[in-house]
Amino acid sequence: MPDRLDLPPGFRWGAATAAYQIEGAVDEDGRGPSVWDTFAARPGAVRDGHTGATACDHYHRYPEDVALMKDLGLDGYRFSLSWPRVLPTGAGAVNPAGLAFYDRLVDALLEAGITPLPTLFHWDLPQALEDHGGWLNRDTAYRFADYATVMADRLGDRIPTWITLNEPFVHTVFGYALGTHAPGHTLMFEALPAAHHQLLAHGLAASLLHDRGLEVMLSNNLTPVEPASPSAEDAAAARAYDALHNRLFTDPVLLGRYPDLSALGVPDDIFGAIRPGDVDLIHAPGLDGLGVNFYNPTRVAAPSDPDLPFDLVAIPDVPHTAFGWPVVPDALRQLLLGLRDVYGTALPPITITENGCSVEESTDPDQPRIDYLAAHLDAVAQAVAEGVDIRGYYTWSLLDNYEWAEGYHQRFGLVHVDFATQRRTPKASYAWYRDLIAAHKARHAKQGLVTPL
């Protein structure tokens, strides 16, 4: 596989994590509570009652983790900043110890030759803001802009590119519509004001980051949607799902308009959340790069329950990951080509900001992960060959970590973590990824030598 993979010379190799999933130290050095601390403490909310209280203890062990990244040969590391560590009540007083942690982490990365790629919000909203409605409250968008300003003023001298939000689709649907993630609301489609307020937060922060000369990306969870049959009913259901999962979070940013959500019973103003000028605030700053998080495609059929606009159905005859997610690598190629076809010149360069799979802990030598990553990178290379501008690939994840409602049960890491001892052990996929990166760099270095001056 390494020798076949044809990716451009400057292609950036990375790995991704998120604060609540790895940092631990939830009560240390002045960090405030987040919605995930509250949710994980709720009986039955997370499998086996697991919490992120210790997670990978990355807050203390980051030097070891940065050393693992350096040995891997990473160009970039995507991580998230913990809003409640920096602003314990979400707004107002800044916690100097929280800022100091990110200073240390960023300096360690730079010293290792790794470009930090921070995400400002990866789902760990300060609980104090949730107490005022969280993302259902428009004010949270303005608090996010203030938080983005604090972080950019502190770290913007060392970090050129920033991701505002991680997967507002997943956060809205799991956190506000279905209640399977924090903060645990079950509002169904009435959750969608939370989506608009996150997009507004993105737009406000993007402007402020641009004012400081920084580049801005947004990481969306995207999925190609396929109708279960050629029937008109299944096609309509697939369109409705595509609008909800993909277009709702990408059209306003890239095209300056919301998709038609009427099939979901959602009014044009998203239950009064959209105010005049909002869509312009979201669109006008522009996007320097689209972060694509891809795990699997989605198959959709006409609803069996007349109160719902679609049914999600299984994809038969394909392998599934330990999490039960279907493995269809070519769907990533289709997604990337589809983005170019739908958005045309409005599409900025793409970076794959998450892709990976969970594998059973007992699986040795981690072959399913190697196969998954190899096949998906091949799909990326094919999309590049077909003309899509893709700048980098950040695998999810560097370390086994706290997988939200699944607790520590789903292992997505290139590095095994023994959560009892915090011992890190690189897996076979770590060595495979390291060799792949090294082969890519060696090939281009060699080609560089024969390039005429």
Ligand code: FCB
């Ligand atoms: C994504 C999340 C990430 C991780 C992976 C498996 O949806 O962004 O935090 O949980 O799924």
